[in-house]
Amino acid sequence: MHPSSLLLAAASGASAAPVFAVYFDQWHTTYLPERATTAGVTHVITAFAQSTIFNSGTSYAPFMPLDQVRALFDDGSKVCMAIGGWGDTSGFSAGAATEQTRKTYAQNVATTMDNLGYDCVDIDWEYPGGNGEDYRIVPNDQKVQEIETFPLLLQEIKAAIGDRELSIAVPGKEGDMIAFTADKVPLINEVVDHVNVMSYDLMNRRNNETTHHTGIQGSARAVDLYIERGMDASKLILGFAFYSKWFTTSGPCEGQVGCPTAELERPDGTDTGLSGAVTFENASYSDAEFVQAMQNGKTDEERGGQWYWANNKFWTWDTPALIARKFDEIIKPKGLGGVMAWSLAQDSYDWSHLKAIQKGVNCL
Ligand SMILES: *[C@@H]1O[C@H](CO)[C@@H](O)[C@H](O)[C@H]1NC(C)=O
Ligand SMILES: *[C@@H]1O[C@H](CO)[C@@H](O)[C@H](O)[C@H]1NC(C)=O
Numbered sequence: 001m002h003p004s005s006l007l008l009a010a011a012s013g014a015s016a017a018p019v020f021a022v023y024f025d026q027w028h029t030t031y032l033p034e035r036a037t038t039a040g041v042t043h044v045i046t047a048f049a050q051s052t053i054f055n056s057g058t059s060y061a062p063f064m065p066l067d068q069v070r071a072l073f074d075d076g077s078k079v080c081m082a083i084g085g086w087g088d089t090s091g092f093s094a095g096a097a098t099e100q101t102r103k104t105y106a107q108n109v110a111t112t113m114d115n116l117g118y119d120c121v122d123i124d125w126e127y128p129g130g131n132g133e134d135y136r137i138v139p140n141d142q143k144v145q146e147i148e149t150f151p152l153l154l155q156e157i158k159a160a161i162g163d164r165e166l167s168i169a170v171p172g173k174e175g176d177m178i179a180f181t182a183d184k185v186p187l188i189n190e191v192v193d194h195v196n197v198m199s200y201d202l203m204n205r206r207n208n209e210t211t212h213h214t215g216i217q218g219s220a221r222a223v224d225l226y227i228e229r230g231m232d233a234s235k236l237i238l239g240f241a242f243y244s245k246w247f248t249t250s251g252p253c254e255g256q257v258g259c260p261t262a263e264l265e266r267p268d269g270t271d272t273g274l275s276g277a278v279t280f281e282n283a284s285y286s287d288a289e290f291v292q293a294m295q296n297g298k299t300d301e302e303r304g305g306q307w308y309w310a311n312n313k314f315w316t317w318d319t320p321a322l323i324a325r326k327f328d329e330i331i332k333p334k335g336l337g338g339v340m341a342w343s344l345a346q347d348s349y350d351w352s353h354l355k356a357i358q359k360g361v362n363c364l
Contacts, residue, residue, distance in 0.1 A: 019194055019237050019338030020361045021167075022354070023047050023082065026063035028345035031282060037351050038073045038344075040358050043194075045122050045167075047082040047343065051091025054083070054108040055101070058115060066117055080120035080167065081113060087133035092125040096149035106156035113161060120165035121157065122196065125150070127171050129178030136269030140178065147179045151187040158191040167194035172202050172222040172239070185229040195231055196340045197222055200241035203316060205264035205275045211257045213245045213316045216304020220330050233335045238326060240339060242346035242353050244293065244317035248274035253309040256300045262312075279346035280353060289313065304329070320356035327360035338364075 021043035046069060049060045062069070066079055084092060095105035109121055126132055128150035130140030158166045168188070171177055180188070188195075199219035203211045212218055219238060227233050253259035264275045278290045285291055293308040293315040300307060304322055308315040331339065339357055341347075347354045 016234075016337070017042070018361055018364045019043060019340070020357070021045055021080075021194070021196065021237060021338065021340035023341065023343040024069065024345070025343040028279070028281065028343060028348070029064065030345070031348035032072055032345055033348075033351055033354065035072065035074070037354060037358070040361050041073050041077055042338070043078045043080055043120065043340075044069060044073055044344075045080040045082045045340075048085040048088065048124065049081055049083045049112070051084045051088050051095070051125070053091065054105050054112065055091050055094050056104075056108075058108050058112040060112050060116070062116065078119040078165070079117075080122050080165070081116070081118040082122040082124050082169070083109070084124035084126065086126050089125060089127075089132050089134070092123075092128070092153070093143070093146060096128075096146060096153040102149070102153050102156040105153065106160035109157055110160040110162075113164065118164075120167065120193075121161060122167045122169060123154065123157070124169040126169070127176050127178060131171075131176045131178060134269070136267070147181065147184060150179045151184055151191070154188060154191050165193040166191065167196055167237075168192055169196045169198055170226070172197060172199045172219070173204070174222075174225060177225060180226065180229060182229045185226065185231050189231045189235065192235065194237050194337060195226065195235050196237045197226065197239050198342070199223065199239045200318075200342070201245070203245065203247065205247070205271060207247075207264070208261055209257070210247060210249065210253060210259040210261065210314045210316070212300065212303055212305025212307065214241050214305070214318050215300070216322065216326055216329055218303070218305075219326060220334075223330060223334060223336065227334070234337045236334075236336045237338050237340045238331055238336055240318060240323060240326075240341040240353065240357060242341055242343060243277045243279040244290065244315050245277045246275060246293075246313045246315045249309070249312055249314050251312075253314055256298070256305065256307040256309075257303065259309075259314060261314075281346050281348045285349055290315075318353065320352050323353060323356040324360060327363065331360070332364070
């Protein structure tokens, strides 16, 4: 395909059918949904290939043969290879650094897709420019160059993979959008097909007050920031989380937001163990505190978040009812390109969140 028609193809997302993407992570493969439950899924994103593989080779083997992955979904669903994930940035940093490393990286990604039969690729660099897991070890001021090189790496990857789709996973917290400046977003927008907004973890252990980790207001705000900085709304994919987060507060929490937390992260960036995440999978329902939260949760209708507080723990999560509201209040009015979820089998208890998304997509 001629390069200019590539850009045209990438730019014509508006008229396309809505994206219904699910990440399928390698740590949750025991309980898998029936095909009726996954009906309508357009993109399955296997997670993760290590970012360093592609600096010098193509030696990735997915955790499940792709024909087995495909068998779980509608015929014709696309299967994408996610690269990276939380804490895995070094291959991207090195791969983005120079024109030569970018070309090598992009070619290795394309060859791996050819070899394995992937339809699309998803770059999960968390995050270009810093604020990753290692932010206290490798400070952000050593990553400033990545703000320049990230769009260049994406350009090379798009050129190398031809007419196959390129998506990226991007942060939901404004402070983490370091490489997504008003200068750079238009360049990124030009070469990517979809932007998977991680509109969750909007509260993490770096916060010092409670807030909803995937509330409607916070999710809408994340999307608006990308639009303001030049991303096409039709490329933005709203993210849903199939887990609850919990955070220890320093005292009683009367209101759902603004309660001071205990020290959740040490100054050196390590975890104090006073916060965490619990997935909506069967095994989690043997955790009495989690079950108590799920059964007694309250809805902050205004901010659009489900929450519970007991035993000095603030719980924050998403419900099928709030998922339905996100379709009506964010996805439809803003003209977004679709939805994605992290991740498929984390919802194995009753698939109620996946089904709520499926229902919402059917009404788009
Ligand atoms: C809480 O975090 C905010 C924003 O990161 C910061 O400005 C503020 O000083 C912090 N407050 C305390 C009590 O640490
Ligand atoms: C998960 O737990 C629910 C409720 O106990 C049960 O109905 C369901 O069969 C379980 N699913 C699997 C795959 O074991």
